[in-house]
Amino acid sequence: MGIKINDKSFKKNLEKNLNDDFMRAAMVKAQDLINKNRANVLSQLGDGNYQEWQKLSGEARAHAIENLDFYLNQFAENVVKNGGTVFFAKDAKEASQYVTNLAIEKGVKKVVKAKSMVTEEIGLNHDLIDAGVDVKETDLAEYILQLDDWNPPSHMVVPSLHLNKTQIRDVFAKNGYSGKDIPEDLAAFARAQLRNEFLTADMGIYGCNFAIAESGAITLISNEGNIDLCTSAPELQVAVMGMERILATYEDADICISLLARNAVGAKSTSYTTFVNGITEEGAADGAKEFHVVIVDNGRSKVLKSQFKEVLQCMRCAACLNICPIYRQVGGHSYNSIYSGPLGVVLTPLLAGYEDFEELPYMCSLCGACTEVCPSNIKLHSLIHEHKRVLAEDKKNSAFWGVSMTGAGKVFSRPWMYKLGTGIAPLMTKPLMEDGKIKKGISILKGWTDKRDMPALEKTRFRDWYASRSKGGNK
Amino acid sequence: MKKGQILNRESFISNLSNILGREMPKEVVHPGLSSKPHLEIYKGYTQAQLAEEFHKNAQVNKAGSGGKIDSLIIEKKDLANTVAEKLVEHGTGPIIAWNDERFAEWGLNEVLKDAYVWTDKKGRENVDKALEASYGVCISDISLAETASYTVIDKLGKGRSSNFLPLNYVCIVPQSTIVPRLTQAMQKLHEMSKEGINPAAINFICGSSSSSDIELNKVWGVHGPIRLTYLIVSDL
Numbered sequence: 094m095g096i097k098i099n100d101k102s103f104k105k106n107l108e109k110n111l112n113d114d115f116m117r118a119a120m121v122k123a124q125d126l127i128n129k130n131r132a133n134v135l136s137q138l139g140d141g142n143y144q145e146w147q148k149l150s151g152e153a154r155a156h157a158i159e160n161l162d163f164y165l166n167q168f169a170e171n172v173v174k175n176g177g178t179v180f181f182a183k184d185a186k187e188a189s190q191y192v193t194n195l196a197i198e199k200g201v202k203k204v205v206k207a208k209s210m211v212t213e214e215i216g217l218n219h220d221l222i223d224a225g226v227d228v229k230e231t232d233l234a235e236y237i238l239q240l241d242d243w244n245p246p247s248h249m250v251v252p253s254l255h256l257n258k259t260q261i262r263d264v265f266a267k268n269g270y271s272g273k274d275i276p277e278d279l280a281a282f283a284r285a286q287l288r289n290e291f292l293t294a295d296m297g298i299y300g301c302n303f304a305i306a307e308s309g310a311i312t313l314i315s316n317e318g319n320i321d322l323c324t325s326a327p328e329l330q331v332a333v334m335g336m337e338r339i340l341a342t343y344e345d346a347d348i349c350i351s352l353l354a355r356n357a358v359g360a361k362s363t364s365y366t367t368f369v370n371g372i373t374e375e376g377a378a379d380g381a382k383e384f385h386v387v388i389v390d391n392g393r394s395k396v397l398k399s400q401f402k403e404v405l406q407c408m409r410c411a412a413c414l415n416i417c418p419i420y421r422q423v424g425g426h427s428y429n430s431i432y433s434g435p436l437g438v439v440l441t442p443l444l445a446g447y448e449d450f451e452e453l454p455y456m457c458s459l460c461g462a463c464t465e466v467c468p469s470n471i472k473l474h475s476l477i478h479e480h481k482r483v484l485a486e487d488k489k490n491s492a493f494w495g496v497s498m499t500g501a502g503k504v505f506s507r508p509w510m511y512k513l514g515t516g517i518a519p520l521m522t523k524p525l526m527e528d529g530k531i532k533k534g535i536s537i538l539k540g541w542t543d544k545r546d547m548p549a550l551e552k553t554r555f556r557d558w559y560a561s562r563s564k565g566g567n568k
Numbered sequence: 569m570k571k572g573q574i575l576n577r578e579s580f581i582s583n584l585s586n587i588l589g590r591e592m593p594k595e596v597v598h599p600g601l602s603s604k605p606h607l608e609i610y611k612g613y614t615q616a617q618l619a620e621e622f623h624k625n626a627q628v629n630k631a632g633s634g635g636k637i638d639s640l641i642i643e644k645k646d647l648a649n650t651v652a653e654k655l656v657e658h659g660t661g662p663i664i665a666w667n668d669e670r671f672a673e674w675g676l677n678e679v680l681k682d683a684y685v686w687t688d689k690k691g692r693e694n695v696d697k698a699l700e701a702s703y704g705v706c707i708s709d710i711s712l713a714e715t716a717s718y719t720v721i722d723k724l725g726k727g728r729s730s731n732f733l734p735l736n737y738v739c740i741v742p743q744s745t746i747v748p749r750l751t752q753a754m755q756k757l758h759e760m761s762k763e764g765i766n767p768a769a770i771n772f773i774c775g776s777s778s779s780s781d782i783e784l785n786k787v788w789g790v791h792g793p794i795r796l797t798y799l800i801v802s803d804l
């Protein structure tokens with residue numbers, strides 16, 4: 094799939110999602126529920142001083158990023174000591190090819206996968222399928238999305254949030270399910286379908302929440318237990334990680350894990366927190382006999398070089414999505430990226446370029462709520478603001494933008510022009526009025542009036558009203 | 569493919585060092601965390617108090633799980649009987665247990681006489697038995713009071729799949745293994761790692777397998793065990 098989830102224009106995606114009432118209601122429900130639980134568990138963390146933990150977690154993440162070369166090297170050495178192999182991949186193609194070639198070389202027929210955003214990013218599933226390998230996503234949401242013809246994820250923690258249970262029932266029905274749209278029954282169907290897959294797969298592929306340099310451990314956090322089965326049954330196992338996932342020590346991991354589950358799902362801990370350290374003991378009946386870790390750059394080193402470096406601290410908890418008022422309205426697919434919400438707004442243009450994603454930084458009102466919640470202490474709204482600045486600078490050089498901005502600059506810097514413009518605006522919009530409101534705007538007003546009515550422009554300008562009020566006039 | 573290689577390291581790491589504006593350092597001194605609130609949680613609690621906290625938090629997990637999790641504080645003399653009761657609570661069926669001499673020491677031989685014992689040299693047969701099992705029986709290596717989590721540190725005779733495939737789980741939590749939280753477990757892993765011991769898998773488990781992926785409705789047993797019973801043994 095890659096980072097971009099479809100080739101439609103930003104506007105088309107947005108239009109489609111704004112018309113999806115179920116999806117929009119699901120986003121609201123998810124935000125409200127997760128935020129309520131999140132606030133509750135954070136208040137019970139130690140003496141409830143979340144900001145202190147947030148600061149510590151930010152320190153741990155920033156220290157690892159500042160010394161990425163050292164810690165990745167130390168981590169790789171330790172993976173080898175634990176019997177594994179490490180492949181450093183500079184881009185998506187190299188990473189995906191390495192895993193696909195490994196599968197071909199080892200004669201792998203079936204792969205079980207546990208949820209991993211980076212494997213989406215590098216397009217691994219499709220390369221494996223093209224190579225004739227049967228790929229089974231095992232996280233319930235990912236399994237649903239796979240059966241639904243690889244429907245893209247809309248949320249980092251609840252990827253199938255945009256589908257309702259009837260849609261899921263219909264997807265399962267095409268695959269042999271004959272029951273009703275009851276969540277318990279649907280989950281039981283998935284369980285029955287997937288159990289045997291774990292035990293008959295030749296290869297397990299999973300992501301990595303944190304990699305611990307001091308031991309070479311891969312840390313995985315989940316509620317379902319599918320990751321644990323992926324790390325237990327297949328003899329050949331591959332962990333794929335973005336290079337920024339590194340932490341120096343177990344103590345740093347303690348702080349970050351303590352915040353990750355609480356922020357992601359509003360629970361003190363997920364049901365399963367797993368550390369994997371390479372191959373299993375000689376003679377063991379299960380576990381990995383061969384273990385590979387693929388460490389992916391794919392544009393992250395460019396981010397490291399830039400003023401956006403801080404975003405590499407992200408631990409993908411989705412707290413910023415869950416608090417964002419824009420995400421609440423438009424849903425994950427509107428970002429047209431596997432990384433949505435405020436994190437996606439910052440990260441996507443950095444990894445995939447401004448060309449396809451120049452609208453993203455404007456999916457933000459700069460309210461700062463994301464910065465407040467972020468357990469990695471990333472100043473997300475400042476980074477989004479920085480994107481806007483970069484784009485504005487860039488656009489200054491483009492012909493259309495240059496002319497418009499120069500025009501606007503002239504109007505705003507000349508009081509008589511400004512006065513004239515604001516004075517005639519109510520008159521200019523008069524033909525658009527209906528029942529005292531602008532219901533069908535044109536040009537830039539259209540985007541607003543497509544969704545709601547715009548109040549009529551006041552005949553009295555604010556400045557005039559204020560001047561009169563200061564003199565003791567008007568109410 | 570040879571085991572134990574690092575591929576493409578040079579160019580990858582030197583690119584990062586260039587960006588960071590220096591050669592890769594030979595050593596990095598970790599500045600340490602600027603405060604240690606994680607050390608304050610349940611600080612100074614006795615083992616008995618920690619057992620109480622573990623139990624209390626297990627009750628919270630139980631409530632959140634709609635009763636799929638249970639927890640009891642018992643004494644060693646009652647262990648065999650309680651395990652026997654728990655092994656029939658959700659219907660009888662095949663049992664799988666670790667190959668662990670502590671079961672005999674604690675008087676569980678009779679209760680587990682029909683259990684399949686994980687024996688690595690029997691290979692995949694173990695996994696098939698785990699898949700069929702109604703019950704698994706295990707012992708916590710490190711237990712975390714704050715989250716009511718038990719821990720399994722991978723070792724021959726335990727079998728990784730045996731911890732995730734059975735439908736119901738009975739976990740014996742010796743009070744002596746209970747620590748305040750993840751912090752102390754991480755300290756232990758850090759010490760082990762310094763001595764070059766990195767077990768292939770360390771699993772912290774605090775609940776039944778669950779998912780909220782269908783309209784945010786919580787459902788149980790998507791992949792792993794559906795029910796979990798902790799038996800906290802106060803004098804072990």
Ligand code: SF4
Pocket residue numbers: 406407408409410411412413414435436463466467468469470471473
């Ligand atoms: S940016 Fe912060 S809040 Fe958003 S996903 Fe990353 S860690 Fe979580």
